[in-house]
Every structure is written in C-alpha cells, then in structure tokens.
Amino acid sequence: MIDVASLVDVKNGTQAKSIFWDEQIYQLELERIFDRCWLFITHDSLIPNPGDFTTAIMGEDEVIVVRQMNGGVKAFLNVCAHRGTRVCSAEAGNTRAFVCTYHGWAYGLDGTLQGVPFENEFYKGVLDKSTHGLTEIRAENYMGFWYGNFDQQAPSLYDYLGEFRFYLDVWMDSTGGAELVGPPSRSLLKCNWKTPAENFVGDAYHVGWTHAASLSVLGGELSAMSGNKMVPPVGAGVQITTRFGHGLGILTDAGPALLGGKAGDMARKWYGENRKKVAEKMGKTRGGYYGSHFNSTVFPNNSYLWGTNTFKVWAPRGPHHIEVFTWGIVEKNMPDELKEAILDMATRTFGTAGMLEGDDADNMESMTHLNRGRQIRKGRLNAQMGLGDDKVDQESGAIIGPSAVGETSYRGYYRAYREYLMAKDWDELLNKDPDAWKREFLGR
C-alpha cells in the first residue's frame, strides 16, 4: 500500500525518491493525473482545414485529432471499435475518412462508423453501427492550443489553467496569437516523465552548470552564467506557481538570450517595438514580462521555453521512459524572417541534436534509474531553495517566489501532484475553498 500523503511534504518542500521509480505510484498517476488532467494534443495551425488530422498521445493512449467539416475539432482514441487495431498509422494528413486496415471498417471525420464491408451479407442487422463509432474525447483549446481530457467531471480547460492564463497570455495573446510549428521530432529518454517536467517548471539553478559548455560557445547574454561564473542579480526574475500545478520561471528581458547573433538582434527589436502596445493591452506588469525568457510546465507533462521557443510533451512509457515530442512556437505576427531565425535556433538548442537539450539527459536518467537500488530509493528529494520567501501575487492570484533562482515552482508542482493523487475525483478537488491551496502552500 502506498502512503500517498507522505510522497510529498508540502510544508518542508521535499518529495519521496520513489515517485521517479515505483510502478504502483505510476499506475496511480495514470489513474489520477493522466485520466483527469488536460493533456496537450495539437494546435489550430497544424489542422487548419477540414479533414486535417494529427495524432497525439495522452498518457499512454494514442489519439487522433480531426478538423471537422463545420470548423470544429474532435479528438478520438486511435482504436477500431471492432477488434482493437490502430485505425490511423500516419502521424498527420488530410483525409475524408479513417479506414481500418484489418477489415476495412470506415469512420467519418466525426468518428461515426460509416462503412462496414459486407454489412448486409455478414451481419444481417446484428451490428448497431451507432454504438460502434470511434470513442470521442473531450477536447478544448486555449488560444488555439488544443488539450484533451478523459474525465467528464473535469473543469473546462479555461478554468484548469486558471491564474496561469495571466502568464500564458504574455506570449499566446499579446500581439495577435501564437502558432505551433511542426512536424514534431520524437525521441526516447530513459527517465521518469516528471524529471524533465519539474526541470522546465522551475529550474533556473541548473542553467549555468548543466549547460556550461553549450552556453560558453553560444555567446549571448546567458553565456555570462556559463560555469556559474556569475550570480543572477536581484530583480533578474521571478518564479510562479498556481493552483493546479502549472508554473514558470521568468528571466527578465532575457527572451532572446539563447538565440544569439542575428536571430537575437531581430527578436530584441521585435520585442522592443511591441512592448508598449502589450503594456497598453495587458497592463504594466505583463508589458514588463513581454520579451522575457519563460521556462514553464502546464501540469502534468507539457513544457515550453518562451524566448527560446521550444514546446515539449513528455509522454510517459512506463515509469522509467518517455517519448519526447518537440515543436517550435512563434508569435503569429512575427515577420517570416524572424520566425525562421527563431525556429532555427530553437532546434539548434533544444531539438533532437539540441546543444542544450542533450546536456540534461544524464541528469534525468540517473535521477530515475539509480532508484533500482533499495537504499537509494528510500531517500527524499530536496526542493527547499527559497522556502519561506514565497508570497501571493495580488494581481495574478498566483504564488510568486521573488527571485530568479529558487524552487518555488517545484514546490507548487508537487503540492498539486499530491492533491491529485489523494483526491477521489474532480468533485473532491473542486469542493474546496479556491484559496485553500495557497494556505497549504505557504504553511498558514
């Protein structure tokens, strides 16, 4: 029996090592997190026209996301209702129907079962086509970013994001929207899904050391941090965490820092030109955040860096492996030359041959696999940096750690993680004072 409550000590900012290893905990995560939370599936820009589709993975379930004839979007499990084969083997495309390769059952874009070969001759009225369509999944979008959810009780995506929207809007809505650029690259990492998710949500601390070599050769503003030569000054940034576990770190004005050269210059110019308009639209605080570097995770396993502009899903394949999906992100109204330059650098730094991405693998893999040792997995993980400094931000409703480097967002990510694992269902999660999480987090 897992003692779920003890997996995370919210007050002291520690977590049990076993969360990166244990198969039973993983199964509980699939049931209470991946079966309940909003999971990233696609973006409007990848399925613009009727009949367009992309595939995705939610938890360990393969799904198809389809643009409907009427312009809506539906998502389905990628499994035939007959004997359970995969319906669609392509990753993306445009089609009029999905035809299973086994017996030829054909499904419409809306998932209904349209054609069954020799239906009259062989089924003679026994088969009820209306109950044998593709299983549909709740799908909602925020600013064109589509997420799926297996749980009918879950709040809307809008409410799930909650106070986190305040920060997403800084790049998703500031100058007319953002777009996701595909196709994704796909690669294996032999680590628990939470090890990169926690790193992206709150780890500015590792940047100077893990990425020492890549930063030193890339140049740019962050190269000053290479090898920990320099402590980030006061006011260099903040860390944020929210009710449902989403969080980010903001490095002030450092958006273009990893772009370097011409791409960096063009990006700085773009942010400079637009900052005043963004401040007028969104207020002074967010005008200040515009053009900064964000490292972030949408709970549970969708991460991104804004400024560097890489967008990730860490899809779990058991407790010790993940499939890494990598896309690029840009603001829709950026000039084409700027988009190309940013995407080029996003791939160079965080693609499958990413100069920085490759630096992190050993850390995440050993964090996971060392726990095959019974003694090692008895221990605790420490996320105490900045403990006691966090406070509520009145403007956004989030909790802020008032420094660039700390572990605020880790603590908030795992507070929510524990709450999901302990709750029977969404009713239990929502049937609380909406500010209770802040008191729990701040220990008062």
Next chain:
Amino acid sequence: MDALKSVTHDIYHEIEQTIYREARLICEENLREWIDTLIDKDILYQAVNRQLRFRKDNRYTGKDSTYSLNENYYYLEMRVRQSESPMQWTADPREIVRHFINNMEVYEGEKPGEYRVFTNCLVVRNRRIYEEMTYSYSRKDIWRRDANGQLRLLHRLCDIDERFVTGKNLNFML
C-alpha cells in the same frame, strides 16, 4: 532525376579512403582536425527527420520534415568547440562514436571537381557504463576539391531512418 556519371577507380578509392579517415577522426574525438582538413568553409551540414504521412495524401499543407541539424560553418565549428570544452559533462567520461559505412556510390558532381557520394551509415555509440545506441541513416554528400586539391565536404544530408529516435539524441557528428 539527373544522369549519374560514374567516376574512375582511382577517384572512388580516394573518396572512400577520405570518408573512412573522416569516420576515424570522429571516433578518435579529433573534431578539430576533422573540421580543419575535411570541411569546406561553405559547408551545409544537415540531418532530417521525417513525419509519417500516407503516400497518396496530397491535400495536407503542413511541413513533413524537420532538420535536427542545419549547420553552416559557423554553427558546425561551434559544436566542435562545445565538444572541446572541459565543461561538457556528457562527454566526460568519453563517448565512443563508431561509424560503419557501406553502399558507397560516387558520381561526378554538377561542377568540375565536385563529387556526389551516397552511403549508408550505421553508427554504434557507446557511452557511460550501460548505454549502447545505434543509428541507421543515409548520407547524400557533395565533396569538392579545394585549391590544394584536397577533398572537402561541401554538403551533407543525413536522412535519419528512425521516426522515434531511440538513441535519445543526435548529438554527435553524423
């Protein structure tokens, strides 16, 4: 498809030996000598990963490929410098990257002194205690002679076979 003009035995042999020597320099971690003696300053070094599409789909408008590597000389040399840094923790202890190169075809290039070279590559990469990874890909190269007659790589396109890269990353000279 443009006509492929064969080359002499001597030229084939010279290119073959150059390609093997290139692989040995990479394996011996001698990327500085590699980039100094075998790479043209106008180099474009690319690796492409392709999304799976239905063959007959001609309506979808999205891009179907992404370049994991798309390096000119400046960025290629940056990667060489990264590998030389004593702070590249992933390379300490050292990795071993071993190329097994086969199926080499050599043809005249579009300009005199240029050669088109097709090969299949299998790379076995060993690192740390337990990690052995393999990679299978094709190379389409263009090599050209510099002012001293030395063959240098002008363009390389590595077409990565695996859709889901089980070797974790492509952080080595392909």
